[in-house]
Amino acid sequence: MIDLATAAAAFAAPPATALTGAPMALLDALRHRFSLRFKLGRAMREQHGCEGASSDTTAPDGVVFAHTTEEVAEVVRLCAQHRVAVTAFGVFSSLERHVLGHAGGISIDLSEMDEVLTINAQDLTATVQAGVTRSQLNAEVKDTGLFFPIDPGSKASLGGMAATRAGGTSAVRYGTMRENVMALTVVTAEGKIIRTARRAKKSSAGYDLTRIFVGSEGTLGIITEVTVRLYPRPEAIATAVCTFADARSAVDTVIQTIQTGVLVARAEFMDALALRAVNLHTDTTFKERPTLFLEFHGTPAGVAEQAEIVHDIAREHGADDYDWADQPEDRTRLWSARHTAFNACELLRPGWRTFTTDACVPLSRLAQCIEETIEDTRRSSLLCPLFGHVGDGHLLCILIADPDNPDEMAEAERLNQRMMSRAMRMEGTCTAEHGIGAQKVVLLTEEFDANAVHLMRQLKRAWDPLNILNPGKVIAIPE
Template sequence: MSALPEALSEALAGRFGERFSLAQAVREQHGHGESHHTTAIPDGVVFAETTEDVAETVSLCAEHKVPVIAFGAGTSLEGHLIALKGGISIDLSRMNSILRVSSADLDCTVQAGVTREQLNNDLRDQGLFFPIDPGANASIGGMASTRASGTNAVRYGTMRENVLALTVVLPDGKIIRAGSRARKSSAGYDLTRLFVGSEGTLGIITEVTVKLYGIPETISAALCSFEDVSQAVDTAIAIVQLGIPVARMELMDRGLIAAVNRYSGLDLKLEDTLAFEFHGSPASVEEQVAMVRDIVRDNDGKDFEWASSPEERNRLWKARHNAFYAVVSQRANAKGWSSDVCVPVSELGGCILYTRELLKDCKVPAAILGHVGDGNYHVVFAVDPSNEEEMAEVAGINKQMVKRAISVGGTCTGEHGVGTGKIAYMREEHGNAVDFMALLKHAIDPAGIMNPGKILP
């Protein structure tokens, strides 16, 4: 039985027909992301195809004070999608058109449901690519909403730096456009940055204009291993401090290597490992590789091996992107709990060693991985959500890891977002600024219908 007001259900059914669903299976699909967070299903789902569809849905929900949750590819990790107060989930996955590409200006505009893989497949023939790569085949709208980044952030930045403009539906159903295609502006408040990272709590992003880049002339990857994780981290810090423009620099601890070997059929050495990718001209890539090889050697790294062919590189990065699933697959019927923090690069070694100590006696399969070039690292656990003792143990480790990160000038989340999973740390990290965030939220969404229960305590 739907908890929606009858008048709202009738209005949505009349407007969207079969694109409005009250089916239990459809609602359950839209009540969770990829992680351990408890499913909370919406009361109904609208499959939007245009910005106007979203605006009409939000307007109707605002009239009845019914919550609205945006849904993209469903890959979020911190409980962003759960319908804590029921309401309507607006599925944007059918909004998957690439509206415009300008190779001259190196930008494009896409609907929010376009995924990063879809966009890059479309751009390849034009010699262009979009570099933000969170691992999952996430939607561009969802990536903007959570201020995602990923493996390429050390060179290309995050969604914050790569989103130029947005089309957004506000909580009353009005449509606004924030930003422009200009590469800089001094005109008024920076609304684009306000909505990037707002997780659907201020409005629903329906179109995104992003920066593009030319596909590098040469792309090469390399692996090296270390007997101790501190050596790997010292290597990463030295590379950053010397300004070597690596495109990717990923830490995989030996626990993750073991899981990835089993899951992806690899035979990587069971040691703490750094994986690199280099972009540029043949000469610049050769120079980068030579400099990195010397730093690796100075820190007692071993087996510096190239993976120059596209097949080898793709196999390596596919294995890295499957890290979450590799850890979870170690237990039958497990769920993934992935936590991330980001700290100043100078604090990275101490924080990772501290985290490794926390994991020493952990009864749950776990692994450390990270985008160590920008101080962002993750711990992935394979948990049984029905085991209260186990969940409490992991929650305690997560709490200590986050508190350590904040204490050294870092953040409770570098790229996953707050959702429901990191709300408890917002006050500790931001202090009285949380009250200012709440003022903004109330001014824009006074009825509190936009993705309620997320970000703000």
């Protein structure tokens, strides 16, 4: 069982580290090398030491805007020489305190590394710099009839998505970044540049370095280029929205749909409070009841057949509404509700602190997990809208608390820990796509046995012996 006091203390305090702040010699070297692309201003440093979903700020000592892999390697070599921490920064969309500079150090901003390097339409691949976003890549490949499907619901960069092993709304059909990254260019802790794989569709050569770096959150190396899989754009796409009397009926509809063999492309759940937030934020009129948002990809005939099968399944589970859309503008209108849910829920209490949970359980346990979570939140004084990527057992809950009210902050932490404990009790995980960061280091040691955690620490020590790469994230390294 998770020790709540230990977990809360770990979340509140920065990890121990032997690293020191950036010395003047390092700052001078970076200023000389990067000129105006090396920033020391307080506002810029604080921006690179916080996250959009958190009020915590621990700023780095300086920020470098890199343009090439070689420049990233130069910065890492200088930081290693001076034993100074270095953290990669993307586009400000992480949620688990991934970029907080507990040890100060240097932040490498990769957002200006935004070039699509190659598109290989025949091979269904593209190689991009780490700062390229999903929407940018899809705009670049639009004329080829291909698309990149992984959609985390934010304007995340592909480097950051690879680093956190992101998923999103389409993972039920297309998988996560784990399945869709073919190769990486990475700068190691020594400042060396490596390529983890070639572009062949399969290989059994050597250790699978790509899979080790995907999800490593910048603690084993800094991802600078990503080769991803592309997919043919579906001939037809249709969206359905259906409402239910309770969450279990909605989840059971998704489970039966998947068991039937329907290749649903997206299966998203939102509870009544989340729909209320969306209605208030976007001036829509969705019914404020447990709701499924479904999407189907394929041929016109195939999509129509899939939608009809799911319609029948939904009716068997008591669905009382089924809104169907196959025109792009209508589909955009329906999906905008799900994509704006996070911001809409934050605005239920403007200025208050939001905690975003991120748990995943086997699909067979999802309905029970949601029901128990809803029961917990109903007993709480906090507003806790709930939604998730239910097609793959993924549940998210936003806990909204007054940052000036210690009781509410403690209640948010209690609910969060109960949800994480519940997920792991059901053979699930404490994070399905947001990553561990600094927020869930203690939970990682609960999810894996001591031998597995020891092996992870050995890997970190071997690949980053000075512990300069995003220290204090993912895995705690004792002094």
